[in-house]
Amino acid sequence: MPQTSLKTGAFQDYVTVAERIEKFYERYPDGRIITHIIEHDPERGFILMRAEVYRNADDALPAATGHAYELKTEGYIQRTSYIEVCETSSVGRALAMAGFEVRRGIASREEMEKMARFSQEKTAKREPASPAPASPKKQPPAEKAATPDLLATDEQKAEILKYLEKARPNDRKSQRAMLMDLTGKQSRDNLTHEEAIKLLVRLKDEPPW
Secondary structure (H helix, E strand, C coil): CHHHHHHHCCCCCCCCHHHHHHHHHCCCCCEEEEEEEEEEEECCCCCEEEEHHHHCCCCCCCCEEEEEEEHHHHCCHHHHHHHHHHHHHHHHHHHHHCCCCCCCCCCCHHHHHHHHHHHHHHHHHHHHCCCCCCCCCCCCCHHHHCCCHHHCHHHHHHHHHHHHHHHHHHHHHHHHHHHHHHHCCCCCCCCCCHHHHHHHHHHHCCCCC
């Protein structure tokens, strides 16, 4: 994915979490948004959070909830602010579930840009810094010089499994069938990097539950 994609308005149709919060309090000035840490492992740099949206001050149950998780190693911003990023994502998804500013799906602009940055960083890590010029005498035949598609990363496969498990809890057979319907492949290990990105975007925008 080109580095300029984040600066050309590729995700302008997706609203920010701040816009959803603003619209929520405009409609429900007595409402409240509460976040909870469900799981936090500082050593691994992993955090799972839940956000709850209440329309009125005396509501006993939330009108909607949203969950998000982050890894400290997932990107440049997460290295110093993975807890804050996770909280923002969970709030954005909770407000989306409550119907606020859902133009192209559940995902917020921050989530879409994060996924694009993640893809860029992974691609950059896999590319050699200074490739040596090929020797004319040792250059392989054209059919052997083609670069195979990069496979999905462990992080992508873990996130895909999270969605499959949520949609079909503890049912591996149904999860494989669901993956086949969505991608034409029965195993996450067979997905390419690009296929994994497209699948995650689809699962975020159209949750199968």
